[in-house]
Amino acid sequence: METSELEQIDKTVKGWLRESRDNVLRKIDTRLTVNTKTSRRDLVTNIDKQNEKFLVSKIREFDPDAKILGEEGFGDKVTSSEGRVWIIDPIDGTMNFVKQRNHFAIMIALYQDGVGELGYILDVIGNRLLSGGPKLGVFDNGQPLAPIENTSLKDGLIGLSGPMVLNNDFNMVDIAEKSLGMRIYGSAGIDIISVLRGELVGYISYLKPWDFGAGKILCETAGLEITAIDGGQLGMLSSTAVLLATRNAHRDVLTIVGK
Structure with a gap:
């Protein structure tokens, strides 16, 4: 896509995010309808569903020929990276949203034929937006990162x-001990923002496309490494253990994982 087209899309998506954030904040103190998905720790609320429907409707109107992959299933069944694909996570960190009313994000990503074009991670309560892509650069609340x-x-x-x-997957305890300390935020989006802002040197978790789709674009643009936990290539439709970090920390983690 040409830079001029991306700039127009960027402006439009930021408008959706402002409206989406306002919608969530208006309902945050209302009585939530909370259901479980795969386990008691995997939650979905009426706000997750409403926000995804809102974002899907905006994308359908703006880009009717595109495919949409959304966490709550209101988009399309996406099995191929061909064409234009939007990936959305309406509330990333739903447990935090339910129990804390804090530390959760809204994330949107745009890919063209498997190549990341634009990514957005909005810390809803902190009102901090990390946005951009390889042709525009990365921005932190509108300022260059x-x-x-x-x-x-x-x-x-x-x-x-x-x-x-807890399970010591991939020698995770050793990784934690080699660092200055570990942090567990409970939201991929919040963790990724922290890495992009230099507050963390890396982040490791089992993630699905809506968890890392936007972050992959932003991290690669910002010069960070983002791969599968074994260093393998990470596709936009992957669901796997993901490692994103500074180049030095990425190398250090891979050494420990390979022991």
């Missing part, structure tokens, strides 16, 4: 998945 220091694992904090640490 500050350069990210290439910090090693031993010199920084790392965001980890709680279950992965």
Whole structure:
């Protein structure tokens, strides 16, 4: 896509996100309808569903020929990366949303033939938007993202998945011990924002496309490494253990994973 087209799309998506955030904040203190999906820790609320329907309707009107992959299933059954594909997570960190009313995000990504064009991660309560793509650059609330220091694992904090640490998947305990400390935020979007802002040197978790679709675009544009946990290539439709980090921390983690 040409830069001029991407700039117009960027402006439009930011408008959707402002409206989406307003919709969520108006309903955040209302009585939620909460259901489980795969387990008691995998929740969905009426707000998740309403927000995804809202975003799907906006995309359908704006880009009717595109495919939409949404966490709650109101988009399309996407099995191919061909063409234009939007990936949306209406509430990332639903448990945090339900129990804390904080530390959750809205995420949108746009891919063209498997190539990331634009990514958006909005910290709803913090009102912080990380946005951009390879042709536009990465922005933090509209300002160019500050350069990210290439910090090693031993010199920084790392965001980890709680279950992965408890099960010591991929030597996760060793990874935590080699770092200055681990943090568990409970939202991929919040963790990815923290890595992009240099607050964490990396983040590891089992993720699905809507969890990392936007982050993959932003991290690659910002010069971070984002791969499968074994260093393998990460496709836009992958569901796997994901490692994103500074180049130095990424190398350090892969050394520990390979032991």
